[in-house]
Structure formats: C-alpha cells, structure tokens
Amino acid sequence: MKDINSLFMPKSVAVIGASNKPGKVGNMVMKNLRECRFNGNIYPINPKEEVIEGLRVFHSILDVPEDIDLVIISVPSGAVNESARQCAQKHVKTIIVLTAGFKEVGGEGAVLEKQLVEICQENNINLLGPNCLGVLDTHYPLNASFSQLMPDKGNIAFISQSGAMMVAILDWSKTEGIGFSKVISIGNMSDLSEIDLIKYLSEDDKTSVILCYLEGVTNGKEFMDVIKYASKKKPIIILKSGSSQAGAKAASSHTGALAGSDSAFDAAFGQTGVVRASTMQDLFDYGFAFSKCKLPKGKNVGVITNAGGGGVISADSIEKFGLNLAQLSDETKRILKETLPAESNTQNPVDVLGDASPERYRQALEIVSKDSNVDSLIVITCPTAAADPIGIGKEILKVKDIEKPIIVVNMGGVSFESINFELRENGLPTYVFPETAVKAMSYMTKYSEFKNSNNISCLENIENINYDKVKEIINNVYADGRKALLGSEAYAVVSAYGINAAPIILTHSDEEGANVAKDIGFPVVLKIASDKILHKTDIGGVRVNINNWDDAKWVYNEILDSAKRAYPDVVPNGIEVQKMLPAGQEIIVGMIRDSRFGPMIAFGMGGIYVNLIKDVCFKVAKNITDEDIEKQIKNTKAYTLLNGYRGSKPCNIEAVKDIIKRISKLTLDFEEIAELDINPIIAYENEAIAIDVKITLK
C-alpha cells in the first residue's frame, strides 16, 4: 500500500506558486493553510515575493532548510513538471497538483501529464491530481485545497472526482450540519486513484464511512481485488454518474444486447459490497445513517409511532425496500398491552397514540427493542397537539446504547430543530420522513449481509479443466483466419472446461454424417458448418428431427445443395451433427467483456424471447463467489422456472451454477474470447446441458 500519510498529516507543507493576489489559487491555498489551524511549518514558494500571508517566502523549494512532506503546486501547467523535478530533488513525499490543463484537455496536456507521472514514479513521490481542488482533513487539521469552506468535524470521508461537486457538497454540508473526517478531490487521478484513497481511508481511525462521487473507475480489476476488502472494514457508498453516457455499444451477441450500459458497475459494486447511491441526496442520506448507526443483524424492523399515518407509510416503505415488518413475540405484545393505554396498537407498527408522553415512548422502545424478532428500530414522532417533541427525543436518547440500530423520524421542522441536533450529536440519525429512514435502514441491512458473507472466490481448484486443449482450438481458429468458432469447435471448448454440452460433431461426408448420427443416437439435427453462412435456418441449412441413418445421409446432401444454391462461392467446413434433446427449462449463460471489469457473466431466461424479456442478471467473473452465483440466479425469473414452475419438477440448479462457474473460469483464462453465448442451456431434473454454444474471438 502506498504511504499516503504525508498527504493528510504532513509535518510541513510548501506551496509552489503561492501568491499575494486575492482570488488567485496560490493565494487561496495559502489563506486556507493559515486559517485551518494546521500545526506544522508552511513554506510559500515564489521567485518574486518576500512575504506571503505573513510568512517568509523562499524563491525555490530547494532553498527551504527543512524536509518537506507535502507540496502543493499551483503554477501554470507548462511549469508544473519543472516544479515536480525540484520536489524530487528535495525528496518530497507527496505532491498535489491543483493546476488544470493536462489530460482533460488532451493533446499537449496529456503529454505533460505523462511526463509528470514519470517524474513522480521515478522518484517515489505520491501525486494527487493534476486538475484537482486538493484535500481537507478536519481532525489533523489541514486545508490543502482552494475550497474556501472548511467542513465541520465528523466521521464521513468524501472522495470526489469532480471538484465542483466537492465544493457544492461542502457548501451544502454547512446548512445540513454534516461533518467530515477527510475530503479529497482526486482530479485526473493520474497517480493516486479512488482505489488508493479508499484503501487508505478504510484503515483511518477518524473515518467510519467512505462516500464517493465517481464518473468512472481507474482500474476495474484492481477495484474488484481491493475494494471488497476495504468494504469489509467499513461501508463504502458510491454515487457513480454517467450511466446514460455509455449506451449504444455494438451488440453482436444476445448477452451483449442484454447488458445495460450500467450493468457492469451494478455488478462490480454489488460483488464488492459497495452501497450504490442513485442520487446525491441518497449518497448523504445513507452516509449519515451509516456514520451513526450500528449495523442491523437482520431484516426485521420494529416501528414505534404516535400517528397511524407514519406507521402506514413506514410499512409501505419496508415492503418496497425489501425489509420485513418484525413480527413481535407474544411476550412483547403482552408487555406492551400491560404498559400502553388500551387503544394503543401493540402490533408492529406499534402506535403509542397521539397523546404519548416521552415516558411512554421510552417504555415502548425498550420493550420492542428487547424482542429477539426485532433487528432494527425506527421511532416516528408527529408533532401532534399533545406531543412533546423535545421530551420524546430526550427519552429516546436514554435507549441509544442498545445493540440494535435506531433511526429517529421526526416528522416536522420547527418543532424538532433543537432536539434533532441533540439526537445527531449523540449518535442517532434523524430524518424528516419515514421513507428516507427505511431506505437507509435497508442499505445498512444489505451491507451487514455482505459483511457477514465469506466472499471466497469459487474459481480456485476447479477440476476437469483442459487449458491446453482450448488454447489449441483457439489457435487453430485464428490460423484458419476466422474469429467465429464453428459449433463443433465451441462445443469442444466448453467441453474442455468440464461443461456438460450436447456433442456437435463436424462431419465431411454423407456417410460420416449418418454414422456419427447413429453413434450419438437419433433423433439428431444436421446443420451446415460455415462462419460465412448467416441465417442458416432460412436457407435450409438446419434440419431437425432426423430419425434414422438413411434420412441422415439423404438430408446431408440436401443441406449441401441448399447451401450451394444460396452461397455458390462458399465452401462449407462440413455438416455438424448434434443430438436432439427432450424439452426442459431453457436458460441462457453468456459472457461479454467489459473494458473495465473484464468478463461479465450473464444468466437468465433463454429461448427466442430472450432479448424481449430481458430477464438477466450480470456478475463480474473476477473473484466470483458461490454466493454471487446464488444471488445471480435468484435475481431472475428463470429461477422460478428452474425451481419447478406450474407443476414441472425442479431442475438441478447446482448443475447450472457449475456451468456459470466454469464459464467464468474459461473467459478469465482466455482473453482471446470476446463474446460467448450458450442459448439455450436445457436444465433437467438431474443435469443441465449446453445446446447451442457461440464463441467469438477478438
């Protein structure tokens, strides 16, 4: 791991490009360093000035008598690399380049950035930026940025790929009373990336939740390797924008057409335990709850309210976000009945009535929280004429140390202002509306599940895999000047990786075809073999239900004739013979290669409507776990089919999982495979057999 302590906790800081001119970045940074109560030495560097912000100026960083941990560079882009070289000479540990005009403008800027990175790498310097706003640490403290606002202290770390988004959030945090531990603008991420920073923050004592605004990831494979371990330590919540940008990729396979532009991120985030926020508001709504609450052990939510309406809305949301309204035990209900007025509702949501006293709230909360059927609690207060919002809040605080998370919903504004502050200060998140509370609780529950999962890749020690055989087939296809594998070749590839597939055998004469048909057993399908003949069915190139040797021989020649009529110039590779299988549940397993995360495995309903119904779930093959595959299957309607739909017997789902696992392994092992479709796989009670395998090489 990169040592980036010097980025947040430098003993000394220099600013190359420090300035006396108000409004200039080099001046703002100096002011911020001065005003943030940073404890170390600050060295303004400027060849022309003598004093900046009351500090002695050095004309070059090389003149500074002390060692320097962190240098902030704010000089024109053309001069940045020379400054970086001086930093190298001075053995600086970390530099932040605020200057823009690098990769983001292309051309010369990109060249400059490449040189900058080389200088830093050669000299073992950490580089943040270029084109960034810098970093803030509220605890150390340090404001090494040109953001005018220093946020309040807190335990939320925020990483932003957009500088503007960072200042917006800091500005907003002041009115919302949200505190931060560290805030980092990562700019062009030419060296320090979101991955490095997440890794660092996952070990940071002052940070209990990591929030990110990202427009992409720097390295999908590293992301898959690193982030899930960071996620195990603390929650990472990411707002990834730009989902509408990708769109419109050429889709030559079923799987390609099924992949939404954002499927890869959804899958990668899900598999690494990242909580995905879909709006800026969500990012902070979740972050807020995660930063305060214990994690729930399960999905069962107990709700206490003084108004029916709040209970109804909570119940709706609990269903909507996949949680359960806890079933209170008989004992709990009995005690509630004894304790609360007769008209109270002692079913969950527990209605303590509009005239509930603070005392009654606390009692109800204590009773419900002790029920082992309850994993988490939401306490709702409406400012009814008889309610005492402040008193109720204070009684709720008395219960805050229980082992279950509590979220407070104070439905109103003016009546709750002071108590909301007190509740938040003391570790209880508060929201105005029940829906937000439930949504936050649902994400905490999901994260808690991830944290308790084992997450061991299931791709180690898979038996019955013949790497060399696949390599050989692929080489032969390339040698033949093709990219699309014949059915028989594709069959051979998946078979070599231990996948149960219906044999397709390439034959070269009518006698051979008929003999092979007899060997594998009737009925069979005969199919013209050629990567140059499209729409094989339409030209009479596919014939099904062939039941005996004579027919097979006869049909063999008919197919050849048909093909010749349609494609007079094509010499087919032969005729492929495949056994026909009885009906079963048709599913699809496929692979497309994502530019960031590598092979993405699709699973879903197969058959001719596959692209219409789009019942499919994607997972990233890298590090895939048994749990991932289990979730992938259960996430589709195909699962219902496999489980025995409308009286049919359940299929062998383990066999399906095995195919997904082996396809993951195959496509990770062979980067040459660009796309792969098995549509359909037919699943039966005892096995699952791949029927139609299509493989295209790069």
Place this chain on the structure above:
Amino acid sequence: MKDINSLFMPKSVAVIGASNKPGKVGNMVMKNLRECRFNGNIYPINPKEEVIEGLRVFHSILDVPEDIDLVIISVPSGAVNESARQCAQKHVKTIIVLTAGFKEVGGEGAVLEKQLVEICQENNINLLGPNCLGVLDTHYPLNASFSQLMPDKGNIAFISQSGAMMVAILDWSKTEGIGFSKVISIGNMSDLSEIDLIKYLSEDDKTSVILCYLEGVTNGKEFMDVIKYASKKKPIIILKSGSSQAGAKAASSHTGALAGSDSAFDAAFGQTGVVRASTMQDLFDYGFAFSKCKLPKGKNVGVITNAGGGGVISADSIEKFGLNLAQLSDETKRILKETLPAESNTQNPVDVLGDASPERYRQALEIVSKDSNVDSLIVITCPTAAADPIGIGKEILKVKDIEKPIIVVNMGGVSFESINFELRENGLPTYVFPETAVKAMSYMTKYSEFKNSNNISCLENIENINYDKVKEIINNVYADGRKALLGSEAYAVVSAYGINAAPIILTHSDEEGANVAKDIGFPVVLKIASDKILHKTDIGGVRVNINNWDDAKWVYNEILDSAKRAYPDVVPNGIEVQKMLPAGQEIIVGMIRDSRFGPMIAFGMGGIYVNLIKDVCFKVAKNITDEDIEKQIKNTKAYTLLNGYRGSKPCNIEAVKDIIKRISKLTLDFEEIAELDINPIIAYENEAIAIDVKITLK
C-alpha cells in the same frame, strides 16, 4: 357541487365546546380563531362559562342573535349529534366535527356517525369530519382547526386524510419556507370527501396546485368521473399510502394474479391526470415546482451548468425520468460559440465553465431558451471558487418571464441561502440537486401531456353490441346453478359484444360433434364441456389437431370415456368443438373487478408464462379513452411483439384495441361478470382472434 364557501370563508363562526382550559381542543380552536386575524364574529358556546378568550359566551348556539355560517364542534362524541341538531335548527351551513370516537372505533361510534350524517343530510348541512383537525385558509384568513401553526401564505392547497400527517407537514413547511392557500384535515370523510374538496379547490383562485395525502378514496367511480375534470384545471398530486396493506387477494384468474395490490390506484390516477407521488418528500418537491412553473410543451430539456459533474448528473436523470436532453439547433450552437469562451461546451448540457460570470449565465440562458427545440430549462450553479452565486441568481431572474419553465439548481447550502429565497419569492423553484429538478420537470411534462389530451370516453356508440343476448346467457348460467361459463357460452358472450372469437360450439353426440367440426373447418380441437372437471388436459379431456370427420367422431367418444373414468359421477354438458388457428402473437386481455374503481382491464403478453413474466398493464374501464388504450398497449413488451418482432410482420393493433374497448363496455354493462380472461388472443397481420375465453360470474 356542494356549496362549501362557508367552510373556508364564513362570515361568522361558532365553537360548540369552546373552553378556557389551556390544552383542551375547545381552547386551542378559540385561540387559533382569535390569533389568525379572522375578520368575522366568533361565538364561543359553552353552558357554564361567560367569557372565553375575551369573547362573550353563549350557553347555546340557539341563543346567538346572528346567522352562523360555520360551527366547529368539540364536545364528547356522545354529545355531538345533539349539537348538530341545534345547528340544524339554527340553519347553519357547515359544521366541522373535531371530536373522535366515531366510525374509526367501530361499534357504537359507527352508529353515532351514521346518525350524524343523517342529521346533516336532512338539514342540508355540510359536514367536515368527524375525527379531524379542521381547516386553515391563509388568505381569508381562517384557522378553524386545533393546529397550533398557521402556515405561510402560498398557492398550494393540502388535503390530508391523517391529522398527524397534516401537523407534521405544517411544522415542516415552516423550516422549508413552503406556503399554503388552504389546508384541510378531512378525518372520517363521512360527508365532505376528498373529491368534494378537490372539486372546490380546482375552482379556487388562490390555489394553483392541490396536494393530497390519502389512504384510500371514498368513491372510485365518482373519482373517475370528477377528478379528470379537476385535473384539467390544475395539477393534483396525491401521495396514496397503504399500498402494502392490500396484498394477498384470492386470485382465481390470470388477470387476478397479475394485478398488484396497487394497480388500481396507479391506473385510476394515471387516467385522471393525477400526479402520483411516492414519498412525502416527492409530494412537496413536485408540489413546489408545479406551484411556481409554467408547464413545458414537450420533453426536451435544455441544461446550463458551470460544472461538468452537474451536467452529467442531469443527463443521467433526464434519461432515467423519460425526458430528452434537447438537441440544440445549429443556430443556437453558433450563437453560443460566439458568446461563450472557447472552452465552453456548446452542446447540451451547456457548460459555461467554473468561472462563469452572472452575465454569461444570463446570456447562455437567453440563447438556449430561444431555441424551439428546447421545451424547458434547468440552470445549475456550483459554488466554485470563481462563482458569484447571488449575482448569478439575480441575472437568472431577469429571464424568468419567458414562456418556458425554468428550474434552478443551486448545488450547495450556505452560499445560496439568500438568493434561493429571492428566486422562490419571484416564481422560480430552486432545488439543491439536479435529480430533484429533473424529476419535478418530468412530472410537469407528463401533466402537460394529460392537459392537452382530449379525454373523451371511447365507450359511447360502439356498434354491433347485443345486450339482451348476453343477459340471456348469464341468466341461463345462473339458472343452471353455475358461476363458471362453459367455453361455448363465454364465446357467445364476447361474440355478442362484437369481439372476433374463434367459435366454440357445444355438441351433444359424436355425429353432431363431427358435423360441426366439418362445418367450421379442420383442424379442430375437441374439449370436454363441464364446469366440474378441472385440469381437462390431464384427464384426456382435450384433444387437438383433429383433421377429419372420422377422427372427430372417434375422438369424441374417447374423450367421453376418459372423462367418465376420471369423474364417474359427473355428467358432462357435452363436447365443445373449436377451430384450430395458425400461430401468431399471443396476448392476453382480461378483467378483474376492483372494489373501488369497478372493472379493471388488463393487457399484456399471453401464453403459458404469463404469470411469470407479468408483462401487463391495467386500466380502469370506466371512462376509458382511446389514448388510455394506446398507452396501455405501448406500456408492455407485448407491444414490441405486435409491432413485428424478429422479422415477423406487424399485427393489427387496431383490432386489439377494439377488443379492449369491447371488453371494457361488456364488463361495465354486466356487473354480474366477476372475472374474465381471454388468454390467448392471437393477433395476426389483419385481425386478432380471441381463442380461449373464461368468464366467471359473481
């Protein structure tokens, strides 16, 4: 329409149960009336007091010398009806009963409420409540409620079925700076309902948008009749909670199984132009925009931003919420290029750069707003180091009078506080995050579409309908002691309503069966006819692909034998003969009867996976329009199939629409029909034919 002016604008008000005791409802109401600056006379009524809140007390309402428009009753539930009788004697126009303990507690309470309603109806008195908080009118002004908070003046009306929700919202509105025209707590709605109030508010000059929190509707059919006319006048936004409660209804038909617990509300709201909010926050986010903005003429949004991140997030949201990022004209782009700095992005979202001056913002906004490809505008400001948030806001205000809606997104908090206030005061809604702005814009766009639609029911003047024939069949089925129609009867019913259906003819001997088969043309299906034999296929009661007279006769007897073996005690009604039709696109049209809205028509993909794929859209039959049916079909994947999927020819969609229309008419005409399924209908290039019709009576 009920005359409920006296509820909001009474000349005089009496309070029966007025009290001097602080904390009592009768005291709170008196205080509120006194403090709200209500201009008319206030008469406290109390048999024991002489002065309350400085006003002379009357011992009975009958003692008051003046006529009284509005009486607020806050006496124990047992005494309410006597008070109401006195109001009748006094010719009071409207009473508000705050007292609880009526229908909501059941038993004696329900009896009391029934009596109360009778008293009011007999004496032509409007009744609000019982079990409500009362009403507030900020303009008149009037606070005839026991809510302590008088909201700020505004043009949003709010109707709440939950009193607690109302106080929560009023409390919250104070911190959010949201103003109201009128606020009404409707309680048990035993007389004045949400429908009466919406109707009234739709004519109210002071109200430009109506917000409701409802847990149900009082009368679904009246809702369908009244609300769409009110919606034409001004937007109605409803948060309907309790969606998780309904659930688990017995589903004997496909259509029944397909209907979610909330489909009826979704359909009814959609067809009456109601904007459905899914959270409390949404309710007010939308309400806020609707209360300020002009309506967009189309879906094309122009975005102006000083930060790339804001643009990216907007673009994502615009796609997500079904709007379009406007394609700027070449002319617009040219003028933008001339006006803005070279590095600006002159594509939409237009990036005016982080250092954009207020002037530059205004220019960009003016240029983009003039483009006829742009229907609405979102202007985003990030508080970058170089930005002048206040100045930018002031320049945006100069453009506010254009004919297109503008929503301002000020991404931050402290920097925007004063300018947000100024923008809102001057008619421009502001939000913190782009997503909220886009979401609000999308609902305004949808509403605008509704407002411009013609909305004429398409069920008038349908030709080729034989009501008497259907009546006769239904009577015969009832007479036969059955509820399930035989296939031949169901065929006859839909045929009588002009639906093109494949004939099913009930035959009673093998010869008759074979003759009928010959008449309608081979191949045919033969099917045992009996409502007592379930799973007909499994017992050999259905035989397909019968190709000639001899086979038909032979199979006829085979079916009878099979049936007898499986059900020795059942005497079948005969054997039904139906022509087999060629393959086509299979769709389903069905009907379930909703307790509130009457017949709900389902349309979607047919076939055996219908319940798995759940590709279905519901509409309320009452008042259904051609546009509703068009939307219903387009809202499903079945539409893609009908349009010609994977090379198949497009089907006759008009024929499908005709079936939906006729099923709507049929099920509205015959309340006896409890459920109806046509699965499948086969759609072809020139026609659509109902194959399997199932009808169950009440």
